[in-house]
Amino acid sequence: MSRIQEKVQLIRSERLTDDNCRLTLASQSIAEAAVPGQFVMIQTASGHDPLLRRPFSIHQTRNDATFQIVFKIIGRGTSLLAHCREGEELSVLGPLGQGYRLQPDVPAILVGGGMGIAPLLFLARRLMEQQVLQAPPQVLLGARNADELLSFLNEFQALGVRVLTATDDGSHGHSGLVTDELKKLNPLSESVIYCCGPKPMMAAVATICRERALACQVSVETAMACGMGACLGCTVPLQDGSYGHACSDGPVFDAERILWTV
Amino acid sequence: MDCLIEKKKNPALAVQIGSLTLSNPVLTASGTFGYAKEFESFVHLHRLGGVVVKGISLEPRAGNPPPRIVETSCGMLNAIGLENVGVERFIAEKIPYLSNLNVPVFVNILGDSVDDYRRLASRLAGVDGIAALEVNISCPNVKKGGSAFGSDPDVAAAVTRAVKQESDVPVVVKLSPNVTDVTVIAQAVESAGADGISLINTLIGMAIDLRTRRPKLANVIGGLSGPAIKPVALRMVHQVAKAVCVPVIGIGGIDSAEDALEFILAGATAVQVGTANFINPRASEEIVEGIAAYVDEQQLGSICELIGALKIPGEGG
Ligand SMILES: Cc1cc2nc3c(=O)[nH]c(=O)nc-3n(C[C@H](O)[C@H](O)[C@H](O)COP(=O)(O)OP(=O)(O)OC[C@H]3O[C@@H](n4cnc5c(N)ncnc54)[C@H](O)[C@@H]3O)c2cc1C
Ligand SMILES: Cc1cc2nc3c(=O)[nH]c(=O)nc-3n(C[C@H](O)[C@H](O)[C@H](O)COP(=O)(O)O)c2cc1C
Ligand code: FES
Numbered sequence: 001m002s003r004i005q006e007k008v009q010l011i012r013s014e015r016l017t018d019d020n021c022r023l024t025l026a027s028q029s030i031a032e033a034a035v036p037g038q039f040v041m042i043q044t045a046s047g048h049d050p051l052l053r054r055p056f057s058i059h060q061t062r063n064d065a066t067f068q069i070v071f072k073i074i075g076r077g078t079s080l081l082a083h084c085r086e087g088e089e090l091s092v093l094g095p096l097g098q099g100y101r102l103q104p105d106v107p108a109i110l111v112g113g114g115m116g117i118a119p120l121l122f123l124a125r126r127l128m129e130q131q132v133l134q135a136p137p138q139v140l141l142g143a144r145n146a147d148e149l150l151s152f153l154n155e156f157q158a159l160g161v162r163v164l165t166a167t168d169d170g171s172h173g174h175s176g177l178v179t180d181e182l183k184k185l186n187p188l189s190e191s192v193i194y195c196c197g198p199k200p201m202m203a204a205v206a207t208i209c210r211e212r213a214l215a216c217q218v219s220v221e222t223a224m225a226c227g228m229g230a231c232l233g234c235t236v237p238l239q240d241g242s243y244g245h246a247c248s249d250g251p252v253f254d255a256e257r258i259l260w261t262v
Numbered sequence: 263m264d265c266l267i268e269k270k271k272n273p274a275l276a277v278q279i280g281s282l283t284l285s286n287p288v289l290t291a292s293g294t295f296g297y298a299k300e301f302e303s304f305v306h307l308h309r310l311g312g313v314v315v316k317g318i319s320l321e322p323r324a325g326n327p328p329p330r331i332v333e334t335s336c337g338m339l340n341a342i343g344l345e346n347v348g349v350e351r352f353i354a355e356k357i358p359y360l361s362n363l364n365v366p367v368f369v370n371i372l373g374d375s376v377d378d379y380r381r382l383a384s385r386l387a388g389v390d391g392i393a394a395l396e397v398n399i400s401c402p403n404v405k406k407g408g409s410a411f412g413s414d415p416d417v418a419a420a421v422t423r424a425v426k427q428e429s430d431v432p433v434v435v436k437l438s439p440n441v442t443d444v445t446v447i448a449q450a451v452e453s454a455g456a457d458g459i460s461l462i463n464t465l466i467g468m469a470i471d472l473r474t475r476r477p478k479l480a481n482v483i484g485g486l487s488g489p490a491i492k493p494v495a496l497r498m499v500h501q502v503a504k505a506v507c508v509p510v511i512g513i514g515g516i517d518s519a520e521d522a523l524e525f526i527l528a529g530a531t532a533v534q535v536g537t538a539n540f541i542n543p544r545a546s547e548e549i550v551e552g553i554a555a556y557v558d559e560q561q562l563g564s565i566c567e568l569i570g571a572l573k574i575p576g577e578g579g
Contacts, residue, residue, distance in 0.1 A: 091542075229300045
């Protein structure tokens with residue numbers, strides 16, 4: 001297991017929207033080891049408040065030995081991170097968890113909602129790199145408004161994937177849910193759906209996939225204390241009545257294994 | 263490279279728990295260090311004084327539904343519900359790894375009845391690679407309406423006696439802080455034969471989400487740990503160390519060598535590092551290094567000179 005705890009330098013901090021931030025962090029070891037769907041745990045303060053590290057998906061790794069995260073400011077930890085200055089050092093633990101199982105030899109559909117769009121960029125790039133099929137992955141992105149989408153749209157398009165969008169307010173693409181777009185697509189039965197987003201969206205995608213017998217992988221979020229299988233706090237109820245652990249069995253699970261309760 | 267500069271074990275750090283000698287006073291707390299393997303890429307496990315593994319019951323337990331953890335001011339609440347693989351899988355799957363680590367392994371045990379504890383101790387007796395047992399008596403006693411074993415001195419003593427009868431290694435009893443007078447329980451388990459006493463387990467607490475008007479934990483209540491509980495833990499260790507003769511292991515909010523040394527001054531022979539492992543997986547080993555540096559700097563012949571060396575103005579000393 002190549003997980004690392006290290007002090008990494010914050011190279012760049014960008015405000016993508018009012019409350020969305022992107023951080024670029026320097027770490028050759030994490031950038032090299034990470035696979036799409038994995039996450040890092042970041043210490044947001046040096047004292048005891050907040051006490052626990054905060055988990056963030058890896059948005060993408062880059063060839064210059066850096067990696068990026070994208071997050072929404074929702075509380076004290078994310079707000080402290082958003083105010084970190086470029087050049088400061090942050091303690092990062094990672095890469096953690098089981099990422100997406102890439103199946104480059106079957107058609108891929110990536111479905112992202114809100115902050116869940118961010119880690120799909122990393123996935124889309126890897127799928128393109130390993131692509132053996134004619135058709136590039138189909139990417140479906142849902143967000144509240146155009147603002148939240150625009151920061152990522154160009155980067156997806158630059159990869160050469162096909163992108164469809166949906167927004168709650170109709171300011172970009174389909175006006176409504178990204179799951180409407182998934183239904184309309186009528187995916188081939190051998191397709192794999194890779195999904196990351198809010199729980200209700202993932203549950204809806206899981207239902208669509210179950211009805212159509214499509215393979216589906218989802219990335220779940222739970223509260224986490226350690227991120228490395230030690231606290232047993234990150235429980236995910238499974239269909240077979242047992243519990244999985246998001247940080248070590250996941251965060252990516254086969255959607256059909258999960259007991260969805262929304 | 264590491265092994266070339268491997269330092270000899272510093273004899274000034276050694277401490278004694280019953281018949282067991284620990285190379286230094288730093289252990290990891292049960293439930294915060296998994297089965298040690300989770301930490302192998304961060305910690306030189308053999309450099310720790312010991313490892314206390316996740317609590318083991320007779321049968322596997324699934325634990326509580328989520329959410330199981332929530333952060334609170336300078337601490338966290340957990341209601342894991344004692345999820346564990348059960349004693350048989352523990353012996354088959356975890357002991358082979360643990361027994362090769364060259365570090366004393368304390369097996370934390372828990373049960374629903376005095377008989378459960380007896381059967382666990384008997385099953386673990388003779389298993390290679392176990393240095394000591396730590397008896398978690400903070401669990402609810404199913405036969406006695408669910409009140410914790412650790413809250414009644416007679417029941418706590420009965421559990422201790424049952425485990426002592428079966429066990430072939432030193433037995434440490436881990437006390438719950440959720441009692442009126444912890445020294446009464448401490449004296450009861452000492453009389454029943456405990457070779458050492460560890461404290462504190464978590465303090466029972468609760469957190470509420472005002473927006474949803476619901477408890478933040480599915481179990482409603484949970485155990486508080488982390489820096490927030492350190493003052494309470496220090497006080498209890500101080501009281502217990504004065505009330506008993508067996509060695510005391512201090513636990514609660516320790517995340518630096520300074521914290522650990524404060525517990526030793528209060529009367530602890532050894533300490534356990536818990537929640538701090540989640541934030542800094544190297545915490546335990548860094549605390550060993552910090553204590554070693556302090557012993558050097560203060561030119562102590564042995565860390566034991568510090569045990570209970572607290573100076574209270576007006577009380578002599
Ligand atoms: C594996 C994993 C990957 C993640 N990746 C990302 C990511 O790429 N980008 C991102 O923005 N976030 C991500 N998150 C969520 C992120 O960790 C939380 O938003 C962050 O911990 C909040 O910290 P805080 O201190 O700002 O908020 P807190 O002060 O901890 O919480 C503020 C409020 O938000 C609520 N809250 C906390 N966490 C969540 C949550 N996950 N969902 C909804 N409400 C919550 C709290 O109950 C509280 O009411 C991920 C979580 C996990 C488990
Ligand atoms: C997530 C978690 C799980 C725990 N599981 C156990 C357990 O199985 N058995 C036990 O005796 N104590 C358990 N504890 C209590 C710790 O061992 C320790 O006594 C307590 O957390 C106080 O120390 P700390 O503040 O350093 O964490 C657990 C604590 C936490 C936070
Ligand atoms: S977050 Fe600690 S076990 Fe998953």
